[in-house]
Amino acid sequence: MTRHAALVRAGIAAGLLSVCSSLALAQAAAPRPASARDRGIELAIGVGWTGSISFNSSNANLQAPDGSSLTLFQTSSEESSAAGLEAHLGFRVTRRLSAEVSGTWSKAEIRTSLSGDFEGAEPIAATVEMSRFTVEGSALWTVITHGRAQFFVRGGAGWLREVDDTSVLIEDGTIVNLGGGMKYWWRDQPRGALRKLGARVEARAAIRSGGISLDERSPRVAPAIAGGVIIGF
Amino acid sequence: MTRRALFVTLAFILVAAPALDAYLKLGVQLGSRVIVLRWPTMPVRYFITDRDVPGVTAPQLQTAVAAAFATWGAVPTAQVSAQFIGFVSADPVNADGATVIGFMAQPDLDRVLGATTHAVDSTTGVIVESDIFLNSAFDWSVAATGQASRFDVQSIATHEIGHLFGLGHSALGETQLISDGGRRVLGKDAVMFPIAFPAGNIADRTLKPDDSVGMSDIYPANNFLQQSGSISGRVTLNGAGLFGAHVTAFNPATGALVGSFALDPQGDFSIDGLPPALYVVRVEPLDDGDIESYFQPDTEVNLNFQPTYFAKLVAVPSGGTGPAIEIRVQPK
Numbered sequence: 001m002t003r004h005a006a007l008v009r010a011g012i013a014a015g016l017l018s019v020c021s022s023l024a025l026a027q028a029a030a031p032r033p034a035s036a037r038d039r040g041i042e043l044a045i046g047v048g049w050t051g052s053i054s055f056n057s058s059n060a061n062l063q064a065p066d067g068s069s070l071t072l073f074q075t076s077s078e079e080s081s082a083a084g085l086e087a088h089l090g091f092r093v094t095r096r097l098s099a100e101v102s103g104t105w106s107k108a109e110i111r112t113s114l115s116g117d118f119e120g121a122e123p124i125a126a127t128v129e130m131s132r133f134t135v136e137g138s139a140l141w142t143v144i145t146h147g148r149a150q151f152f153v154r155g156g157a158g159w160l161r162e163v164d165d166t167s168v169l170i171e172d173g174t175i176v177n178l179g180g181g182m183k184y185w186w187r188d189q190p191r192g193a194l195r196k197l198g199a200r201v202e203a204r205a206a207i208r209s210g211g212i213s214l215d216e217r218s219p220r221v222a223p224a225i226a227g228g229v230i231i232g233f
Numbered sequence: 234m235t236r237r238a239l240f241v242t243l244a245f246i247l248v249a250a251p252a253l254d255a256y257l258k259l260g261v262q263l264g265s266r267v268i269v270l271r272w273p274t275m276p277v278r279y280f281i282t283d284r285d286v287p288g289v290t291a292p293q294l295q296t297a298v299a300a301a302f303a304t305w306g307a308v309p310t311a312q313v314s315a316q317f318i319g320f321v322s323a324d325p326v327n328a329d330g331a332t333v334i335g336f337m338a339q340p341d342l343d344r345v346l347g348a349t350t351h352a353v354d355s356t357t358g359v360i361v362e363s364d365i366f367l368n369s370a371f372d373w374s375v376a377a378t379g380q381a382s383r384f385d386v387q388s389i390a391t392h393e394i395g396h397l398f399g400l401g402h403s404a405l406g407e408t409q410l411i412s413d414g415g416r417r418v419l420g421k422d423a424v425m426f427p428i429a430f431p432a433g434n435i436a437d438r439t440l441k442p443d444d445s446v447g448m449s450d451i452y453p454a455n456n457f458l459q460q461s462g463s464i465s466g467r468v469t470l471n472g473a474g475l476f477g478a479h480v481t482a483f484n485p486a487t488g489a490l491v492g493s494f495a496l497d498p499q500g501d502f503s504i505d506g507l508p509p510a511l512y513v514v515r516v517e518p519l520d521d522g523d524i525e526s527y528f529q530p531d532t533e534v535n536l537n538f539q540p541t542y543f544a545k546l547v548a549v550p551s552g553g554t555g556p557a558i559e560i561r562v563q564p565k
Contacts, residue, residue, distance in 0.1 A: 058485040060513075062407060062420030063441075065430050070407060070420030075485050075513060112485060112513060114542050118407060119517055121540035126513055128546040168555035169509060169548035214485040214511060 039233050040092025044200045046228015048104060050082040053222050056215040074116040077214040082108035082132060086226055088200075090140060098140040102156065106132050110214065129165040130212055134158055134175050143180075148188075153180040154202065162211040173210020176219075179203050183230055196232025201225070258451055259351070259401050261358045268358030270351060270399040271451050276314040277302075277363075277397070282335020283320035286369045289336070289386060291320055293375045294367075298334055301390035304438065305398065308445045310461075312454035313398055325364040326350050332397075334390070336373075337366040344415055346371055346429055347389050349396035365393040372432070379435040388429070388437035395425050400447045402427040402526050404479045404519060405492045416523070422490050427526035442489035446506040462507055462549040466558035467500040468516050470538050474500030475562065477524070477534030482547070483513040494527070507549045514543040516560050538562040 055077040061069040084106025090098040108130055115123040138156020145151075160175045181202025188196050202225070209219040259270040281295045289297075295317060302315040325333040330352075339345065345368055352362035367373065367389060374383035406421030408428055418428050423443040430436055449457045468478040478495040480502045487508075495502040495516075517540040519527065524534050541562045548555050 055485070058488055060481075060483045060490055060515075061488065062405070062422045062490075063436060064420045065418060065434055065436075067436070072407070072420075072490070073483075073515070075483070077485055110511065110546060112546055114513060114515075117540060119540045121515065121517070121542055124542050124544055126542060126544055126546045128511060128548065164511070164548040166548055166555050168550045168553075169511065170550070171509075212511065216486055 040098070041233040042088075042090040042092075042098070042196070042230055043233070044088040044090070044228055044230040046086060046200065046226055048084055048086045048106060048224060048226035050106060050108075050206055050224040051222040052078055052081045053220050054078045055213065056217060058215065070118070071116060072118050073114055073121070075112050075114055077110065077112040080109040080111065082106040084132070086228070096142045098142075100136075100138045100140050100154070100156065102134070102136045102138060102158070104132070104134045104136075108132065110212065112214065130162050131165075132160060132162045132211070134160040136175060136177065138177065148185045148198075150183045150185075151180070152183065152202075154178075154204070160208060160211055164212065169212060171210060171212045173208060175209075176207040177204045177224070178207070179205060179224075181226075185232075188232070194231065196230075198230045198232075199227065200230040201227040258447070259396070259399050261353050263355070263358050269451065270353065270358065270360055272398065273357075273359040275312065275452075276316040277332060278316050278318050279332040279334055280318050280321040280323070282325055282333055282337075283322055284336055286336045286373060288380075288383060289373045289375050291335075294334075294336065294386060295320070297375050297386040298390050298394075300387050300438075301394050304391055304440060305394055305448060308440065308448050310445070310449040310453065310455055310457040312452045313448060315394075325366040327364060328352055328362065330362055332363050334365040334393075335367070336369040338370055339366070339368045340370040342368055343370070346384055347393045349393045351397075360399070363397040365390070365397060367393075374433075379433045381433040384429065384432050385435045385438070388424075388435055391437055391440070392424050392429070395444060395448070398448060399451050400425055400444070403443050403447070403492055404494070404527060405441070405443050405481065405490055406520065408520055408523070423492075427523070442487075443491050446491050450506040457506065459552045460508075461505070462509055462551055463503055463505045463554035464507065464512060464514060464547050464549055464558070465501070465503040465554050466560065468495045468502060468560045468562060469500055470535065470562050470564065474498050475535055475538065476500065477519060477528065477532070478502070478516050478538070478562070479519055480504060480514065480516045480560070482507060482549075483515065484508070484510050485513060486510055503554075509549050509551045511546040511548055514547050514558065514560065516541050516543075516562060537565050539565055 057076040059074050060072040064070045086104035088100050088102045090100040092098050111127045113125045136156045136158025140154045142152050155178050157176045160173045163170050183200045185198035204224050206224040207219045207221050260267045283291045306314050325335045347367045349365045372383040374380035375386050403423035403425040405423040406426040407419040408416040411417050423441050424437045468475040481492040482504045493504040518536040543560045
């Protein structure tokens with residue numbers, strides 16, 4: 001058992017060395033046009049960040065005899081920026097156009113500040129954490145290729161699910177992403193196990209409808225950025 | 234079958250443990266059980282006392298009462314209805330097996346605009362009769378936009394009909410003690426708040442979320458129970474349960490407030506019938522120590538604690554409840 005574990009560790013170490021060597025070699029390699037073996041499939045895996053949004057403030061109001069509002073307490077709420085993971089699987093349709101399927105997971109905090117209590121309750125911020133999952137289909141258009149770099153625009157739409165940290169409240173919605181970015185290929189070879197390897201970054205507007213919300217405004221727009229490695233098959 | 238009149242709205246029992254699915258519902262103690270008061274069938278058939286008072290004839294009273302019934306009947310998630318049978322000479326508050334609504338002079342009740350009584354089947358707990366009197370010692374009006382110095386029949390009837398169907402008082406309001414020992418409403422968010430707006434005001438013709446949720450909880454319709462959820466937990470002071478604490482849930486997305494009470498010695502509470510969402514939860518002592526509008530007069534309720542928010546937003550699912558929460562309060 002111990003010998004088997006040592007062999008496995010040795011195998012993993014050798015594999016990592018091999019990948020590192022390939023990466024080092026790739027630094028010197030020139031980008032190549034798509035070869036006959038290029039199936040036009042790309043897998044990008046990375047991290048993402050979505051900016052915060054503010055919800056409309058909302059007061060807990062009672063109705064006064066004259067029809068005006070008597071405020072029991074005031075609230076103002078926001079959703080924090082969200083960080084998470086994302087993956088994109090792309091299929092080339094034409095030389096410039098690709099179809100992508102994307103999935104993301106991220107975590108954010110919703111925070112409601114409570115103040116101005118009519119009976120003097122201490123102001124506090126009530127919070128809850130939530131997870132967001134999205135599945136999306138999109139079209140990616142390569143605008144220009146410059147050396148190792150490919151600049152693209154991307155537009156897509158899909159489904160989102162947001163779940164609070166007690167897994168009690170599950171709200172579905174839709175998401176639309178519009179943006180653009182760059183792929184930078186470190187390695188682009190006609191053959192080999194890791195034929196194409198690079199980095200991908202993008203910036204986009206994430207337009208969400210539905211999901212967990214503390215106001216009835218829709219859609220909600222937040223900036224988002226993402227980056228990671230991309231592998232071509 | 235024995236029948237006995239058990240309740241007037243001025244002194245009623247809120248549903249207590251073990252039936253903690255209770256909202257602000259009236260209840261009856263049968264042996265060791267507490268049964269939520271409700272009508273077994275709809276429509277509720279009612280009579281109107283054929284008695285005019287200054288400013289309001291009996292037919293005008295009937296029209297206003299029908300409008301008040303229709304207001305409750307329009308709650309989309311509740312199944313309640315009523316049918317006017319005819320005018321009778323009988324006074325309301327008369328254990329005759331008939332539901333009668335009418336004016337009655339009660340000058341000794343100088344702060345009571347109206348009251349509702351129930352006759353309950355003592356073996357099943359279902360309502361067999363409920364009477365409403367409006368106190369003709371006050372001045373009344375059925376004017377469409379209200380009339381200064383006169384109380385609006387439809388507004389007060391809407392409150393009393395809430396009792397007739399089985400709702401108790403809501404504590405969603407703020408009052409101020411005034412020189413004659415009474416209270417003045419500063420603001421409220423429920424028709425079922427025990428203190429009326431001043432004469433001339435017609436705001437209580439319109440239900441608030443707290444009212445609609447309460448009625449829907451007793452007479453659910455259109456998958457109300459499957460599509461709404463609950464917040465449950467306990468209120469504690471120095472580790473001990475706090476009976477009678479008023480707990481409210483506020484939905485920042487809609488602005489709706491819904492309230493309930495900690496209804497057992499452990500401080501357990503449940504706020505039912507909430508649409509799925511995130512809620513702010515706040516607990517406070519009963520306003521101005523107005524215990525008798527909610528509990529039996531001899532009930533001990535601790536009012537000596539600070540209003541407090543729960544530090545998390547509470548998620549409410551469809552057709553269920555999330556993890557129980559504990560709201561710890563501090564003494565004043």
